[in-house]
Amino acid sequence: MAAMGLLAPNGRATGEVRFAGANLLTARESELNAIRGNTLAMVFQDPMTSLTPHMKVGRQLTEVLQRHRGLGKAAARDQAIAMLRRVQIPEPERRFVMYPHELSGGLRQRVMIAMALLCGPRLIIADEPTTALDVTVQAQILDLIRLARDETGTSIILITHDLGVVAGLADRVAVMYAGRIVETGEVRRIFKTPQHPYTQGLLACTPRLDDAATAALRTIPGQPPNLQRLPPGCAYHPRCPYVMDRCRTNRPALLPAAVGGMKACFLDDLHLKAAS
Amino acid sequence: MSPPLLQVRDLRVHFPVRTGGVLFADYTPLKAVDGVSFDLAAGETLGIVGESGCGKSTLGRAVLQLLPPTSGAVAWLGTDVDLADKAALKARRRDMQVVFQDPLASLDPRMTAGAIIAEPLRNYHPELSSPDIKARVARMMEQVGLLPAMLNRYPHEFSGGQCQRIGIARAMILKPKLVVCDEPVSALDVSIRAQVINLLMDLQRELQLSMLFISHDLAVVRHISHRVMVLYLGKMMELADRDSLYRAPRHPYTRALMTAVPIPDPDQERAKPRAVTFGDLPSPLSPPSGCVFRTRCPKATAICAAAAPPLEAVAAGQLVACHHWRT
Known part of the structure; x- marks a missing residue:
C-alpha cells in the first residue's frame, strides 16, 4: 500500500521505493497515476469490494486502456474482451456487460487479474489474491497467475499468510514479523x-494435508505483538x-x-x- | 450395543427462495442439505468438509435443532428429537453446544468474559450459589488457557485467539456430550490456530466429547478428525475414516479438493498435478441433474447426467456416491 501511494491519510511512509528509476514515495500524484494500473498493477484480496459495484465490468476494463494507452472505445473493447478470454473467463462478451455482483468470487478475481494485466505491467503486487476463495478455485487462480507470469515475464510481489501458496509460486521469500523483515532467502532454502x-x-x-500424525501440533506460544x-x-x-x-x-x-x-x-x- | 450418540437419517433442509412472480410469488427450494445420513459415536470427531455453500453449517445447525429440518430424522441416544416438546428440547440442548467461527461477533460485547462463561450454568443450574459459579468459571478459564483474573474484562479487551477460548469455555462448562465446531479456527492467525486446535483436542479427550468439526481446511480436518464427510451442494459425496479418506480418496471431488490444497513444501507443491476441476460451484438453486458434481468432474459421462449415484460401501467404513469410483 505504501509503495502504491494508497496509505490511509494518517499513514506516513519514509525511506525509498524505487520502481523503474523513480522514487514512488516522493512522486507527485500525477506521476503515480501514470504508473499505477499501467506498469505497476495491483490485485487485491477481496474482488467484491475492490471492483466498483455500480460500473459494468467492461467499462472498468476499458477505462484502464483508454486512460493509459489512449485507445478508442472500440479498440479498448476488443482488447478488454481478448484479455477476459486470456484469463479463461467463459463467454467473455456476456460477462463484459455484467456488474461485479453478477459474477462468482472466482470470476471476479479473474476480472481483477485481467485488469492488472491489461497494460502489460512490469510488476504486479498481489495482496492475498486467493484468501477469499475456495480451494478448488484458488488452485485455478494460482495456475492463472503462474501462467500470466511465465507468458509476460512480469515480476510479482505475492503477499500471503498461506505457506502452501508461497511454496507453489514464489522464487524468493521475505518473512515479516511486527513490521520488519526477519528472514529472506530462496524459496527452497526457507522451507x-x-x-x-x-x-x-x-x-x-x-x-499439513500430507501429514498423518495426530499428536499435538507444535505451537508458537503467546500472541502476536501489539504494534x-x-x-x-x-x-x-x-x-x-x-x-x-x-x-x-x-x-x-x-x-x-x-x-x-x-x-x-x-x-x-x-x-x-x-x-x- | 448402546445406540450411537447421534443418528441422522435422510436429513433435508430446504429454504424457499423467491425466484419470480408478480401477484403470487414463485418460490424455488434451495436444497442446502439434501438427504444426509450418518452416525456419531460417543467420543468421536466427525470432520465435515466442503466448499462455501455446500451446506456444512446448515447441517451443523440442523443437528443442533437451531433450524427445523424439512424432512428426515435426528435421533439422540436412540430416541427421536421432538421439536415441539420445548422442555425436552431445552434439556437436550444442555448436552449439545456450539463454537462459532467469528470469535468476537459470537460474544455479547456488553457482557464480561466471566458472565459469558457463567450464563449456561445460570440457565441450567439455578440452584448453584454465586461463589460456586465463580469457582467453576475460574476452573474452566484455566482449563482453556485464560487467566481467571481476566474474569471482569469485556470481549473487546481480548485478542481473537482469547475470544475463541472464551467461546470454547462457554460451550464446555456444562460438560456437554456433543459440540458442533463451525470453522472454529478459520478467523485466527496462523500462529494462534495451532494453539486452539490443540486445546480442542485436549478437551475432547478429557471430557469424552463427540464433535462435529466443520471446516473448509482439509489439513486441519485431517489432524483433528476420526472420520470425515465430504459435502457438495448439500449432498454427501464420501464418508470414510480419516486415514482411508486421505490415503485413498475415491470420489473425484474428494480427489480434486486434496489436489487443490497447497502443500508447504516447494518440491512437492511444484511436482504435483495441476488443478483438475474447472469452473465454479453451480447455483444451488438449479443444481445439475443426476450427480451434482458432474459439471466440474473430469470423469463425467452420460450416466452421471441421467441418474444420481447411490452411496456405495467401497470398503469397510468408506461410503462413496459416484458412478465411476472404480476407475
Whole structure:
C-alpha cells in the first residue's frame, strides 16, 4: 500500500521505493497515476469490494486502456474482451456487460487479474489474491497467475499468510514479523533450512494435508505483538524458544546467513541446527 | 450395543427462495442439505468438509435443532428429537453446544468474559450459589488457557485467539456430550490456530466429547478428525475414516479438493498435478441433474447426467456416491 501511494491519510511512509528509476514515495500524484494500473498493477484480496459495484465490468476494463494507452472505445473493447478470454473467463462478451455482483468470487478475481494485466505491467503486487476463495478455485487462480507470469515475464510481489501458496509460486521469500523483515532467502532454502525461530515456528505449527500424525501440533506460544507497544529488543523475543539476554535489549540487524539469504537473529546458524 | 450418540437419517433442509412472480410469488427450494445420513459415536470427531455453500453449517445447525429440518430424522441416544416438546428440547440442548467461527461477533460485547462463561450454568443450574459459579468459571478459564483474573474484562479487551477460548469455555462448562465446531479456527492467525486446535483436542479427550468439526481446511480436518464427510451442494459425496479418506480418496471431488490444497513444501507443491476441476460451484438453486458434481468432474459421462449415484460401501467404513469410483 505504501509503495502504491494508497496509505490511509494518517499513514506516513519514509525511506525509498524505487520502481523503474523513480522514487514512488516522493512522486507527485500525477506521476503515480501514470504508473499505477499501467506498469505497476495491483490485485487485491477481496474482488467484491475492490471492483466498483455500480460500473459494468467492461467499462472498468476499458477505462484502464483508454486512460493509459489512449485507445478508442472500440479498440479498448476488443482488447478488454481478448484479455477476459486470456484469463479463461467463459463467454467473455456476456460477462463484459455484467456488474461485479453478477459474477462468482472466482470470476471476479479473474476480472481483477485481467485488469492488472491489461497494460502489460512490469510488476504486479498481489495482496492475498486467493484468501477469499475456495480451494478448488484458488488452485485455478494460482495456475492463472503462474501462467500470466511465465507468458509476460512480469515480476510479482505475492503477499500471503498461506505457506502452501508461497511454496507453489514464489522464487524468493521475505518473512515479516511486527513490521520488519526477519528472514529472506530462496524459496527452497526457507522451507528446508529456516534460520529465524519465527520462520521455524510458522512451518512447525501449520497442519499439513500430507501429514498423518495426530499428536499435538507444535505451537508458537503467546500472541502476536501489539504494534503500538512493541517489546524492546527483538520484537519476537517474548515468544522465542531460544531467547537470550541480549535479545531483550538489542534488536538484531538483518545480516547475511551462512546458508544463504538474510536473517535478523543473534543465534548463529550452528546453534539453531543443534537446537532444532 | 448402546445406540450411537447421534443418528441422522435422510436429513433435508430446504429454504424457499423467491425466484419470480408478480401477484403470487414463485418460490424455488434451495436444497442446502439434501438427504444426509450418518452416525456419531460417543467420543468421536466427525470432520465435515466442503466448499462455501455446500451446506456444512446448515447441517451443523440442523443437528443442533437451531433450524427445523424439512424432512428426515435426528435421533439422540436412540430416541427421536421432538421439536415441539420445548422442555425436552431445552434439556437436550444442555448436552449439545456450539463454537462459532467469528470469535468476537459470537460474544455479547456488553457482557464480561466471566458472565459469558457463567450464563449456561445460570440457565441450567439455578440452584448453584454465586461463589460456586465463580469457582467453576475460574476452573474452566484455566482449563482453556485464560487467566481467571481476566474474569471482569469485556470481549473487546481480548485478542481473537482469547475470544475463541472464551467461546470454547462457554460451550464446555456444562460438560456437554456433543459440540458442533463451525470453522472454529478459520478467523485466527496462523500462529494462534495451532494453539486452539490443540486445546480442542485436549478437551475432547478429557471430557469424552463427540464433535462435529466443520471446516473448509482439509489439513486441519485431517489432524483433528476420526472420520470425515465430504459435502457438495448439500449432498454427501464420501464418508470414510480419516486415514482411508486421505490415503485413498475415491470420489473425484474428494480427489480434486486434496489436489487443490497447497502443500508447504516447494518440491512437492511444484511436482504435483495441476488443478483438475474447472469452473465454479453451480447455483444451488438449479443444481445439475443426476450427480451434482458432474459439471466440474473430469470423469463425467452420460450416466452421471441421467441418474444420481447411490452411496456405495467401497470398503469397510468408506461410503462413496459416484458412478465411476472404480476407475
